[in-house]
Amino acid sequence: MKSKLILSLLLLSTFFTAFSQEKTSQNTKTTIVEKGLIKVSVMYPYAEGKTFDMAYYETKHMPMVAGYLGENLVKYTIEKGLASGIPNTPLPFMAIGTFYVKSLSDYQAAIAPNRDAIRKDFANYTNITPTILVSEVVK
Structure with a gap:
């Protein structure tokens, strides 16, 4: 049970990190273009x-x-x-x-x-x- 919880938290952390990087990347592109x-x-x-x-x-x-x-x-x-x-x-x-x-x-x-x-x-x-x-x- 403990390993499933750790795995779930790790997956959530990876998702939020990826989402955050994608959003930052998109904002940077917009700034550069304008x-x-x-x-x-x-x-x-x-x-x-x-x-x-x-x-x-x-x-x-x-x-x-x-x-x-x-x-x-x-x-x-x-x-x-x-x-x-x-x-x-x-x-x-x-x-x-x-x-x-x-x-x-x-x-x-x-x-x-x-x-x-x-x-x-x-x-x-x-x-x-x-x-x-x-x-x-x-x-």
């Missing part, structure tokens, strides 16, 4: 009387812009603002769309000829002028 990417954050500030159609943004606008970016695009995300980080204060952003791209110059080259179409589409989902931040992922 470091150095260019992140373009398109932030839509909250203000009284402003509107935002998330369904349109998710199904029409972001896929349209992503299509312009082609192979340079690694991924994009869409965030819906829920609350401020400080209780009882206004929501800072109604939404944030983020593009992760390999090259800033390729991003700019893809957006430049399509800038008017992108801006014209704003009227289909919002009356907010977005704030755009371009940054580099460091970790």
Whole structure:
């Protein structure tokens, strides 16, 4: 009986060690892949009387812009603002769309000829002028 218990504990220990190493390995891969990417954050500030159609943004606008970016695009995300980080204060952003791209110059080259179409589409989902931040992922 004692040997079965020891064997069971040894197997459990091996399982958890293997699982832990696999998870660490996956996290490391993610960090390595994302470091150095260019992140373009398109932030839509909250203000009284402003509107935002998330369904349109998710199904029409972001896929349209992503299509312009082609192979340079690694991924994009869409965030819906829920609350401020400080209780009882206004929501800072109604939404944030983020593009992760390999090259800033390729991003700019893809957006430049399509800038008017992108801006014209704003009227289909919002009356907010977005704030755009371009940054580099460091970790």
